[in-house]
Amino acid sequence: MGKAEFISAIKSGGAAFAENEPMSKHTTFKIGGNADVFVTPRDESELLFAVSAAKSAGLPYYVTGNGSDLLVSDKGIEGAVICLEKMRGISLGENTAAVSAGQSMMSLCLSLQKAGLGGLEFAYGIPGTVGGAVYMNAGAYGGEIKDVIVSARYLDKSGEVKEIGKDEMRFGYRKSVFQENGGIILSATFFLNNDDPESILERMNDYYSRRTAKQPLDYPSAGSVFRRPEGNFAGTLIEKSGLKGASVGGAAVSVKHAGFIVNTGGATSEDVKELIEIIKQKVSADSGVDLQTEVIFIGR
Secondary structure (H helix, E strand, O other), X not given: OOHHHXXXXXXXXXXXXXXXXXXXXXXXXXXXXXXXXXXXXXXXXXXXXXXXXXXXXXXXXXXXXXXXXXXXXXXXXXXXXXXXXOOOOEEEOOOEEEEEOOOEHHHHHHHHHHOOEEOOHHHOOOOOEHHHHHHHOOEEOOEEHHHOEEEEEEEOOOOOEEEEEHHHOOOEOOEOOHHHHOOEEEEEEEEOEEOOHHHHHHHHHHHHHHHHHHOOOOOOEEEEOEXXXXXXXXXXXXXXXXXXXXXXXXXXXXXXXXXXXXXXXXXXXXXXXXXHHHHHHHHHHHHOOOOOEOOEEEOO
């Protein structure tokens, strides 16, 4: 039972896998110990098989995209990580795009721009996949996924594939129903508007240049560490507390944007966690605001 049974099943199912895979290779933070088994299904049938095999083997499993919002334990992840980054595909309609969960937001935005379909320009530069963007209701520069999504297909806890409309997704600030129901997002359909490709590209480039000017993209990170407090900005509060540049081990508060913790080299998960606690305690003492993390912690 367990890991051996799961690996035996995966071998027969065809999905690529690796044992004791370093998660530092699969997160934008470049941090994390080994996953017991790391599986990369190429399509929905391989994904459904992998999930079913994990359940049958009694093996815990965790589904990821490109790891852009994750902090993985230095001790790794027990069980299986099922990574959807190979599950890509875009099907364009007159004003719609049906997109597989593993498609990167960057590549989707470029494909839509070439097709003259606007509406997702705000997402150009978001370092995640479509599945992750829907799961977190990703947003930037006044736009959010909830503004353009029509529906999503997902695998529910019982192993059944279902489709859900926008109104049932319970979108909020970095929230969706998928955080509550445990569903694995398979694909999403977006409604877009016809526009001149050059105009779309101009907006995309403007957003991207603003992002590169303000964010520390030259260091590994997990994006914004904290959720935006009501009526304020986490980065502003952290900067006012004099924590720009503060560090623990290889983890440091970015001097470019205090809302980011960056891996300056060799940072561990424990370094990041300790720095987060320092930030939360100092900001709470200085401003009375209790910061809430946006980064997701997984692993042993």
